[in-house]
Amino acid sequence: MIERIELRPGYSISRVIKGGWQLSEGHSQINYHDPIRDMEAFVASGINTFDCADIYTGVEELIGNYIRKETKRGTLDPNLKVLTKFVPDYNQLPSINKRYVESIIDRSLMRLGLERLDMVQFAWWTYDIPGWVETALWLQELQSAGKIDLISSTNFNTAATAEIIDAGVDLATVQVQYSLLDHRPQKSLIKLCQKYDTQLLCYGTVAGGFLSERWLGQPEPITELENRSLVKYKLMIEEIGGWGHFQELLRLLNKIASKHGTTLTNIATRYILDKPQVAGVIIGARNAAHIEANLTLSHIELTSQDRDEIDSFLSKVGQPPGDVFDIERDKKGKHGRIMRYNLNQK
Ligand SMILES: NC(=O)c1ccc[n+]([C@@H]2O[C@H](COP(=O)([O-])OP(=O)(O)OC[C@H]3O[C@@H](n4cnc5c(N)ncnc54)[C@H](OP(=O)(O)O)[C@@H]3O)[C@@H](O)[C@H]2O)c1
Numbered sequence: 001m002i003e004r005i006e007l008r009p010g011y012s013i014s015r016v017i018k019g020g021w022q023l024s025e026g027h028s029q030i031n032y033h034d035p036i037r038d039m040e041a042f043v044a045s046g047i048n049t050f051d052c053a054d055i056y057t058g059v060e061e062l063i064g065n066y067i068r069k070e071t072k073r074g075t076l077d078p079n080l081k082v083l084t085k086f087v088p089d090y091n092q093l094p095s096i097n098k099r100y101v102e103s104i105i106d107r108s109l110m111r112l113g114l115e116r117l118d119m120v121q122f123a124w125w126t127y128d129i130p131g132w133v134e135t136a137l138w139l140q141e142l143q144s145a146g147k148i149d150l151i152s153s154t155n156f157n158t159a160a161t162a163e164i165i166d167a168g169v170d171l172a173t174v175q176v177q178y179s180l181l182d183h184r185p186q187k188s189l190i191k192l193c194q195k196y197d198t199q200l201l202c203y204g205t206v207a208g209g210f211l212s213e214r215w216l217g218q219p220e221p222i223t224e225l226e227n228r229s230l231v232k233y234k235l236m237i238e239e240i241g242g243w244g245h246f247q248e249l250l251r252l253l254n255k256i257a258s259k260h261g262t263t264l265t266n267i268a269t270r271y272i273l274d275k276p277q278v279a280g281v282i283i284g285a286r287n288a289a290h291i292e293a294n295l296t297l298s299h300i301e302l303t304s305q306d307r308d309e310i311d312s313f314l315s316k317v318g319q320p321p322g323d324v325f326d327i328e329r330d331k332k333g334k335h336g337r338i339m340r341y342n343l344n345q346k
Pocket residue numbers: 018019020021022051052154155175176202203204205206207208209210212229263265266282283284285286287289290293294
C-alpha cells in the first residue's frame with residue numbers, strides 16, 4: 001500500500017517517512033501516548049522508515065528501545081531504515097574535528113543499538129564558519145570504516161550542496177522544507193540533485209498540521225500555538241501573504257479533495273510526492289492517528305487540471321525569499337530566532 005523507492009542499489013525506503021521531531025522533549029509538552037506501540041503500528045502499515053536526529057532529545061533512544069524490543073522478539077523488520085542526523089552545535093563549529101564527529105556518530109550508534117547507521121543527514125548552522133566540506137569528508141571516512149551506510153545532508157542551499165558533492169561525497173538525499181507554502185528547492189537545488197542522482201526528502205509538507213481540515217474556515221490563531229512545528233509553519237503562512245491567502249489555499253485543496261474522496265492534507269502531500277526528484281515526505285507523528293490517511297495516499301492521482309489550479313493559485317501568492325534555509329540561517333530574523341542552536345550537549 002505504501003510506495004517505496006530505491007535510493008541506492010539494494011537500499012530502499014518507504015515514500016512516506018515517520019517524522020521523529022514530534023516525539024522530542026523540546027517539541028511540545030504533550031506526551032500522552034505509547035511511542036513504541038505507535039512505531040509497531042507504523043512498521044506494520046509499511047511505513048518502516050523513521051526520520052530522527054542526534055538533537056531530537058530522547059528520540060534516538062526511543063527508536064533504539066523499539067529496535068532492541070523487536071530484535072529480542074525476533075520480529076525486527078529487516079527493511080526498517082532509521083535516518084538520523086548529525087547537527088553539530090553552533091558553538092562547536094569553530095573547533096569541530098574528526099574526533100568530535102566520530103564521538104557523535106558513536107553516540108547515535110549506541111543510542112539506536114546499531115552497528116551501522118542507515119543514513120546520516122548532515123547539517124551546518126552558518127556559512128560564516130567554514131568547515132562543512134571537511135566535516136562531510138570525515139563522515140565519508142566513517143562511512144568507509146563501516147559506521148554509516150548512506151550520507152545525506154539537510155538544509156544546505158544549492159551552492160553549499162554543490163561544494164560537498166564536488167569534494168567527492170556521494171549525497172544520497174537532501175532533506176529540505178518543500179511544501180505548498182515553500183517551493184525554494186525548485187529555484188536551483190532540484191536541478192543540481194537531478195545531475196547527481198540525489199533525491200529530496202521533504203519536511204513541512206503538511207505544515208505542522210496547518211494544511212488540514214482542522215484549520216479550514218478557522219480564524220487566524222492569536223493565542224500561543226500548541227507546539228513548535230505550528231510556530232514554525234505559521235511564519236511560512238506569513239511568507240505566502242498571510243491568513244487570507246492561506247484560507248484560500250485550504251478552500252482550493254478542499255474542493256480538489258472532495259472530488260477525489262480524500263482529505264485536503266492528502267492532496268497537499270500528493271502534490272509534493274509527485275514533484276521531480278522527490279523520494280519521500282517526512283510526516284511528523286505524535287501518535288498513530290494519521291496512519292490510515294497516509295495509507296490512502298498511494299491511491300490518489302492528481303489530474304493535470306488539479307495541478308494547474310494549484311499552480312495558478314501559487315503563482316499569485318508570495319514565497320519565502322532566497323534559496324533553501326537561507327532565511328532560517330539568519331539568527332536575528334524571525335525564522336532564525338525560533339531555532340535552538342546548541343542541543344547536542346544535552
Ligand atoms: N531537517 C530539518 O530541519 C527538519 C525540520 C523540521 C522537521 N523535520 C522532520 O520532519 C518531520 C515533520 O515535521 P514538521 O515539523 O515538518 O511537521 P509536519 O509533518 O508538517 O506536521 C506534523 C503534524 O501534522 C499533523 N498531521 C500529520 N498527518 C496528518 C494528516 N494525515 N491529517 C491531518 N493532520 C496531520 C499532526 O498533528 P496532530 O498530531 O496535531 O494531529 C502532526 O503532528 C519531523 O518529525 C522531523 O523528522 C526536519
